[in-house]
Amino acid sequence: MNQLRAVLIDDETNAREALTNLLRILCPEVTLVGEAKNADLGIELIKKEKPNLVFLDIQMPGKTGFDLLASFDKVDFGVIFTTAYQEFAIRAFRFSAIDYLLKPIDPDELQAAVEKFKSQIAGVNPQQLQILQEHLDTTPSPRLIKRKKNDNQRIALPTAEGIHFVQMTDIIQCESLGSYTKFHLVKGPPIVVSRLLKEYEEILDNYYFFRVHQSNIVNLEHIKRYVKGDGGQVWMSDNTEIEVSRRRKDEFLSLLSDFYVNSGKLK
Template identity: 90%
Template sequence: MKQDLRAVIIDDETNAREALSNLLRLVCPEVEICGEAKNADLGIEVIKEQKPNLVFLDIQMPGKSGFDLLASFEKVDFGIIFTTAYQEFAIRAFRFSAIDYLLKPIDPDELQAAVEKYKSQTAGLNPQQIQILQQQLDTPGTVRLVNRQKNDNQRIALPTAEGIHFVQMTDIIQCESLGSYTKFHLIKGPAIVVSRLLKEYEEILDNYYFFRVHQSNIINLEHIKRYVKGDGGQVWMSDNTEIEVSRRRKEEFLSLLSDFYVNSGKLK
């Protein structure tokens, strides 16, 4: 457990800094605010001078971004809780990279939970998580398959009890629901089980070549070997598993599958 929490707030909005500072005094009195900054350059100076345990960092600021600030440090040896006014796709991006965030206006309960989670962590953010987050925020997609991002060269961070696994999207064959958990079946190596609902990964993967064919399964369209017609039908995956397609999802699935083959150059 971490003790003596000293924190810095970096945000270009004065009102946002004041609001967060007041909230911390109210719900997290154990956190000492040792510095504030209104931009990345001043933030770098404050961090180097104060050496805080924890930094509340706004991502989108005039001039240099929060990512630029982090890039200026050879080693990020302080905790980070991102604050952002981003909506919709940004939430997906944070989940994609397994990074916690606080959405403005900041909710007191969420702030308290974020600080408690930081205190219980044994390791800080992995640089790969920040890379994935930045990549996701730089390339927001839409829900139509014709505009979806390709799975190539994309990674996802999967948090488990043992640590965070960084997995290539192309290596994921399917995601299977195990109640409150999701099991990732991969091309090679053991499956990875994550303590998150399949519904959450349905939303996260919605911009890529994945589709929820059934209540229990999300499949990677790139790993389909064949589709067998039926009431809903079945798909045979590259690992020779057979997965049911629900009747109510059949029409949308076949439409998306057709678009996938057209846009990926895999017409048969």
């Protein structure tokens, strides 16, 4: 697809003008066919223009961007959220594998988001939106003070074949493969995602996952045994053995202790 038809839905006039100018200068392949200042007008605009791509604000007076999407039986257009959310909310977008742009919009990030969409040309899966909303509605926990249990939490893992929706309790470990991350699961083959392990370290930071080594993040639920040593080793539920970095040992053991106290498990 050479030319993209796009609409822009945002209640802030300045934000719409700024994004319009950036698109005209940086993304000539994007034709802006309409704007709307609220969700109701946005719904009408989308039905009329049938765009390939929608730039959508989340927080608007009245209905939210989520409400707008929920009004469609099938979201057969791409969505790039534009939002003023900061910090912990970024983790929510990464959990759901949905594209977003933080305001004020960075020109390089805008170009990258458009290029990524052009390579996919797909609508938004309802499960992605559900995961995003679940995590946006969750208050962040301070690191190592009170982490959330992995129960009933899902993460979206984008691959070349499509998006995989995985229960976090089913993840045994995440392994670095250069610029890729390999997810080892309880059932089925591993899933390889074209993202750095560091990104998933940040995404999983509020849960009982820990980067024990430069190359591995482990799910504490799947640790069968810790073997003492310089840094030590953990034996996982799939019988793999993973080294614990010496400099990460104390923080890891502290979190492991916290996990067993809060889960009611004894080692």
